[in-house]
Amino acid sequence: MFAYILRSLAQGVLVIIVVALIAFSMFRFVGDPVASLAGQEASVADREELSERLGLNDPIFIQFARFLGGAAQADFGISYRQGRPVAGLLAERLPATVELAVLSALFALIVGIALGVYAAIRRRGVIANIVMVLSLIGVSLPTFLIGIGLIYIFAVELRWLPSFGRGETIKIGWWTTGLLTESGRKSLIMPVLTLGFFQLTLIMRLVRSEMLEALRSEYIRFARARGVPERVVQLRHALRNTMIPVITIAGLQLGSVIAFAIVTETVFQWPGLGALFVNSVQFVDIPVMATYLMFVAFVFVVTNLLVDLVYYLIDPRLRGGLRRGRP
Amino acid sequence: MTAPVLSVRGLRLDFVTRRGVLTALDNVSFDIAKGEVLGLVGESGAGKSVTGAAIIGLIEPPGRIAGGEVRLSGERIDNLAPDALRRIRGRRIGVIFQDPLTSLNPLFRIGDQLVETIQIHTPLTQAQARQRAVDLLTEVGIPAAEKRVDAYPHEFSGGMRQRVVIALALCAEPELVIADEPTTALDVSVQAQIITLLKRLCRDRGTAVLLITHDMGVIAETADRVAVMYAGRIAEIGPVHDVVQSPLHPYAKGLMGSIPTLETDADRLVQIPGSMPRLSAIPRGCAFNPRCSKAFDRCRTERPEPTRSGRSQVACFLYGPGREAPQ
Amino acid sequence: MSLRKSAAFAAFLVAVGLATTGLTIAAADAKTVRWARSGDALTLDPHAQNEGPTHALNHHFYEPLVLRDPEGNLVAGLAASWKVTADPSVWEFKLRPNVVFHNGNPLTADDVVFSLDRARQPTSDMKGLLTSVASVAKVDDLTVHIKTNEPNPLLPNNLTNMFIMNKRWSEANNVQKPQDFKNKEENFAVRNANGTGPFVLVSREPDVKTVMKRNDKYWGRGEVPLEITEIIYTPIKSDATRVAALLSGEVDFVQDVPVQDIERLKSTQNLRVNLGPENRTIFFGMNVGAADLKSDNVEGKNPFADKRLRQAMNMVINRQAIQRVAMRGQSVPTGVLMPPFVNGWTKELDAPPAADMAKAKALMAEAGYQNGFSVALNCPNDRYVNDEAICQAAAGMFGQIGIKANLVSQSKSLHFPLIQKTPPETDFYLLGWGVPTFDSEYIFSFLYHTRSGKFGSWNATGYSNPDMDKLIESLSGETDTAKRNAMIAKIWAQLQSDVIYLPIHHQVLAFAMKNNIDVPVDPENQPKLKYVAFKK
Ligand SMILES: Nc1ncnc2c1ncn2[C@@H]1O[C@H](COP(=O)(O)OP(=O)(O)O)[C@@H](O)[C@H]1O
Ligand code: SF4
C-alpha cells in the first residue's frame, strides 16, 4: 500500500515534468513576451536585448532545463507581467481558487448526489423529470452565460450579492479566507453556483443512471427479497455501489473544476489562479504559465491518487489488487 | 385440515407494454404443504421465476398481478401493503436466487449482510445477531465461520457463496423457501452438495420449498411433487414419481423424455420440435398445440383447463372428463 | 475566446435587466470614488513598464515635470517653468519650490537627476523616450539641465509620463534600477510608491484592488479640485461584469466601456457617459518594399509595390460603413495616421478619400490586376476596439476589387511580433498607433522611416525612401517652429501621395460614471482624478 503511494507519486513527478515540457514547447505558439514587455518606443535593438536578457533566444530545451533547475529549488522565476516571484504570486492566488473549487465541488457533489438519487428513485415522477430536463439545459449552457445571468439577477436587479471580487478577506498565516466575513461569504455564492453548476448536472445525471443500474442488479433484488426496507436498499446498498463511478468522475472533475475556474474567475473577477493564468497567457508571462500548468498537473496527479485511495476504502474487491500494486 | 403453507389460486400476471398487455402467468394454481418440496419445471421463459417473484410481491412495473390470490398459511398476502409484504420477505418466506456471485452485495462483509437481515426480522441485539450469523454459517458448512463472517463476498468460491445465500434465506426460520435455480450457476461438482444441504436444512425445520429448476435430476431426487409449466400455464402437476416416471401431458412427456438416464440411449431422447412461444404470440387454444404431435382441432380453438387425472392434474384435452381423443 | 462572443448576449441581458426595473443608485460616500477598468497597472515602478494603464495609475502617486491636461495641453507638473538655454542642446527646468514626497522628503534637483538617470537604465522600459538625452545635471536645488545629443525642441513632449522618484527613498529601498528579470527578488518599487502625486498609496493587491487616499499636502491643492478623498481602484476584466458593477452601484467610474453598451448606459438614469477622441488611429499596413510577397498568389512580383493598386485599395474602403457596422458609430473616420491633437494635423489631411468604385477598378486594371489576387491579412483580436470586425468588414470591401484578403486573426502577443520581427513576417496587417508626444515626428520616426537603429521599429511596410529619411531625421534638430512645421507639412504631403498605409479611423473613448461625478475623457486614456469635482 505504502509502496503503491510512493510509486504513484514518483509517476506523478514524471507526469508533471512531461506536462511542463509540453507546455514549454507550446509557449512560442502563445506569442512573444517581448511584444508585451517592451514599450512602443523600444527599438529593434532594445527588443533584441530584452529577449537575450530573458534567455528567450536559447533553444527551448535549454530554457526548459533552466526552468526545471530553478523549480527543483522552488524558484519558479519572476513574473514578466508583475515583476514578482512566481511562487509567491501563486501562493497569494491559491486560497481564492481553493476556496472556490472546494466549495463548488462540495455543492456539486452534495446537491448532485441528492438530486441524482431522487431522480433515480422517483424516475417516473413529475419533479424528477423536470429536474432532468433542467439538467439537460444546464449541461448545454456555457459557464460564462450562467455567471452573467446570475450577476444581472442577483447583483444588478436584486442587489443582494456583489457582482465581482472576493469581498473582505481575513489572513490566517499566509492563507486568506473569505469564509469568516459576511461580504466574503456573499461573494462566494454566485461563483460557487456558477462553477459548480456544470459539475452538479454531470454528477446528478451520473448518479441517476448508475443508481438505476444498481437498482436493477441482483444483489438489490436479493436485498429486497431478504426484506430489507426500501430506503435502506436505496441509500445503503444501491448508493454505495453507485459511488465508485461517481468518485472516479468527481475526482477527475476536480481537475476540470480548476480548469473551468478560469472562466468563472474571469467573469466574477475572482482573484484566483485561473484569472492569473488568463492574464498571463495574454501577456505571454512564461514563468507564470509554466508554473501554473505544473500546478494543475500536480492537482491531477494528487486527485488521481486520492481517487485510488477512496476506491480502496469503498471497494473491498480492489484491496487485494492494490496491495499487489495496481497501476 | 390445516391450511397449506403456500396456496396459489388462479394467479395471473400481466406485463403492460407499449405493444399491448402480455400475459406472463395465466390461471396458475398450486399448493405446498408444510415440509413439502414442490418442484417447478419448464423451459426457459416458461414463467417459473415470475411465479416466485409474484408470490413474494417483487414484481416490478410494468408487471402487475392481474388476478388470483396468494395465501401464506391461510392468510392472503398478495394484496398486502408494500411494507407489510416486505416484512414477510426474509422472515416468513426465504428466497434463494440463481447466481450466488451476484446475489451478495460486493461492498459489504457477509456478516454485515447476515446481521442486517437478522436484525430486520428479529429483536436480537447486534452481538446476538452476529453470534446467530456465525452459527448459521457453521450450519451451512462454512469452515472457520467465526473468522469468515468478516470476509467479503469476493473472498468466497461460488459454492461457498451459495451456502451464505442459503444462510441468509434461512436466518429468520421462514415457513417457505423459494429457491430459483439455486444450482444452475454452480460447478457440477458442488451442485449436489448444495441441494443436499438445502434439502437437509428444510427437512430439519419442516420448511416448505418451492424449488424452481430445469434440472430433472434434481427434481427427481428432491421434490415431493412437481409442477410442469409451459407458456405461463401449469401443464401438469402431481407427485414426483407419477410426473417423472409416467407423465401425461404431451409437453411433460417430451420434457421427461429428455432426461438422460442410464437406460436410455442418446438417440432415443425425445426431442420436442420448435420452441416456446414469445408472450406476444401465445397461440389460441392450447398454448402447446403448434408443437404437439397429438394436437387436434379443438386444441386450436379452446383452452384446456387443469383437470384431475389419477393423482395428477393435467391441462390437456386428452385427459380428464370430456376427454375427446381422436381414436 | 467565448468571453468575447458572449458580449453581445451580455448586452442583451443588460437590456432585459433595465427593462424590468427602474434603477436607483445607492448613494455612495460622496468622497470616495470606486474606479474600474479592464486591466490593472502592471507595476507601480514608474520606469519598469511603458504602458497605458500602468502610467494611468502611477499618475496618481507620481508626477512628471510636465504633463497633459484633459484637453491634451502641455501643462506644468513638477517643473514650474522650462526653456531652451542659450545652448540649443540644453533644456533648463525650474522646479516648483516646497514640493514634498509622500514620505515627507522635499523634492530637489537631485531627485530629478536620479529619476531621469534611472529611466535611462538598461532595465528601464522608458529609455526609448529618452534616447536623445546625453546627460542630466543639477544646477542648483531647484534647477536641472538636460543636455541632448543635438538640439531637441520637443524634449518636454517626451517627459509627460516620465515620473520623478525620491532619490533617498529609492536608495534606502534599493530600487535604484527598475526590475531586472534575472534577479530573483521583487523590486520594492513594484508594490510601493513614494511620489509627490495627489494621492498616497494605502494598499495594493495587484489584479485585485488598489486603495489610495488624498495627499493633503499636495502642492496643487488650490489649482485643481482634488475633491476625492479616497480612490478604490479595481480591475474588472470581463466587459459584462464591469458594466454590471456600474449598474449595480458597486463602482462609480468605469473605463473601457464596450461600444455596444454605450447607448444603453447613456439612457440609464443617474449614469453619465463621456465620449471623446482617443489618441489612437487604426490603419492597415502593406508590405510595399519586398520584391515578392510570401502569402499572395502572384508569382515573381509584389502587387503592393504598385502605388495605383494601393490607391485603389484606399478608395474602396468605405470608412463610414466600418464606423457603422464594426464600431456602432463610435469612431472618427480618417484619411491620415494621426489624431487631431497632433502637431501637423490638418482638416484636409484628415479627410478620408471618397469611396470611388469605378475609379478603383480602373486603377486595378491599369496596374495589371484586373483579375485580382489573394493575400493574407493579419489582424489582432484582443488589442483594439472590435479589431477583428474591422478586418472582416474591410476584407469584404477589398474583395469588391478582386483582392481576396484571407483573414488571420490572433492574439496581440502573436500579432505584434509579426510586425516587429526583422524582416517582418506579415504582408498586410492591422495596427493602431498613438502619439504620446503629440507631434508628427514620432509617427514619421516609427512608422515611415526606414527600419534601422532607433528608427522604423514599427515600420513593417518595407517602405524606404532615403530622401524622406533625411528629412525626418532633420526634424529633431530644427528649433525654428515655423520652419519645422513647414517641413512636417511637406513630409505629410509626400507620404500621403505615396499611400503607404490605409488609415481607417481614430478611436473614440467612452468613460461611464455615476452622474454625481464628471471625469473628462483623457485622449491618452489616462484619467487623472485630481481634476474631478463632485456635482453639487
Ligand atoms: N419485466 C418484464 N417485462 C416483460 N416481460 C417479462 C419481464 N420479466 C419477465 N418477462 C417475461 O415473462 C416470461 C417469464 O419469464 P421467467 O419467469 O423469467 O421465465 P423462467 O424463469 O421460466 O425462465 C418470459 O417470457 C419473459 O420474457
Ligand atoms: S390440449 Fe391438445 S395440443 Fe394441448 S397438449 Fe393436449 S393434445 Fe396437445
Ligand SMILES: [Mg+2]
Ligand atoms: Mg428463471
